[in-house]
Amino acid sequence: AAGVQITTTSGQPGSGMNVIIRGKGTIGNSGPLYVVDGVNTGDISYLNPSDIASIDVLKDAASAAIYGSQAANGVVLITTKTGRTNQKPQVTYDGYYGVQNTPRKADLLDAKEYGIIMNESAINSGRAAPFTNAQLNAFPTNTNWLDQMFAKDAMTQNHVIGVTGGGGSSVFSTSVGYTGQEGIVGGKSLSNYQRYTFRINSEHNLYNNIIRMGEHLTFTYEKNNGISVGGIYSNTLRGAFGTSPFVPMYDSVGNFFNNSNSTWNNGEANPYAVMYYNNQNRNSNQRVFGDVYLVVEPIKNLRFRTSLGLNNNAYDGRAFTPIYRLSIYSFNDNTRASQSMGRGRTIQFDNLLSYSFQLRKQHQFEVMAGTSAINVKGSGMFGSNRDLVFPDLAHAWLTNATNTDGANIDLNGAPYEDALVSYFGRLQYNFQEKYLFNATVRADGSS
Secondary structure, three states: OOOEEEEEOOOOOOOOEEEEEOOOOOOOOOOOEEEEOOEEEOOOOOOOHHHEEEEEEEOOHHHHHHHHHHHOOOEEEEEEOOOOOOEEEEEEEEEEEEEEOOOOOOOOOOHHHHHHHHHHHHHHOOOOOOOOHHHHOOOOOOOOHHHHHEOOOEEEEEEEEEEEEEOOOEEEEEEEEEEEEEOOEOOOOOOEEEEEEEEEEEEEEEEOOOEEEEEEEEEEEEEEEOOOOOOOOOOOOHHHHHOOOOOOOEOOOOOEOOOOOOOOOOOOOOHHHHHHHHOEEEEEEEEEEEEEEEEEOOOOOEEEEEEEEEEEEEEEEEEEEOOEEOOOOOEEOOOEEEEEEEEEEEEEEEEEEEEEEEEOOOEEEEEEEEEEEEEEEEEEEEEEEEOEOOOOHHHOOHHHEOOOOHHHOEEEEEEEEEEEEEEEEEEEEEEOOOEEEEEEEEEEEEO
16 A cells, blocks of 8 residues: 555564554554454554455544544555355465575685775785785684575465355354564574464354454464574674684584684684584474354334453463573583563454434435443563483473572563543545545543
């Protein structure tokens, strides 16, 4: 859509989207409000694209005003698929499988070129050149660190099987899906994402097209492991650009090379090994998102809709740091394990009454009034300790740590709770499809 900028938050597999609608409207979070089947959310990474029926972007103040301050950065309305009445069950498959590679990497200096630059730097500073011509032509090591950091043919795939249909009084749509993506930096062992989804939507005509009831329900299970991607100094690839090609990847017995005793620069560390040792983690997240609703239309053009929405999630993660020594600056003398876990739930209760009518075929009116109540509640906990009995990621549990020194133990946790109650109304007037008048009022109370 015009005026909408969409980028990924990072190159990490499974990372979310960064959507900016007509520029940033607030300080800090600049993302829009997502409304999926009538339920508010700040993240749609749980959705499988194959389950989406339509997407509408509200960019102007008139259309987004009904959502109040939550719409400061725009609103994205998403509707998931449903069936049609008197439709025979239809089975569909949507999927792809592919590989990912870096189309082009930065050109790094080889060992000889790097040595020449070091000689020029020394001479320009009034010092003797560190390398002779013979040494420049006979360097035993010539490591291209970008080649070491990037994996080849990283897999990406998505598969969705769906069934839709309906009878005279009920319609349904359901699907199961799987998404998998490996990272091109570090490969599958360090950067990998998997998502399993199950969705079911249905609607039932309870009484003579006057009363209808239905639900939208999506269950998502995600598991992933990833590398550091943030900022300049914590970015995993930063070391690949700054480490000289003189440092070998492995030593003579196949372990990551320890550069601590190097005569050239014992402060340089193998950047791949730094990435490997400091990004051993496993994370998972479970989410249930959806709503149940009731629609009553007692007379023509008068419609009442009430819905109860739920967004429930639970996550846990573990990380492990082994003992290692790669240079005089890059080392770790103690094994360490960390655990994090949390849960949260959002309940949204909406009521909406609307009525539309026409006068003399020229004047069309629509009046709408409603209430919305949202309650957010959850808690999180983090713990970290060192000196593990079994030093590996599989045993990265706090119960496996033996350290009793409180200075090296990190424990914290806290609950959180927020609430928002809103009242809103809107009047729309349309004269001969030429002139449109729209008036919106909304009041919010939060805690």
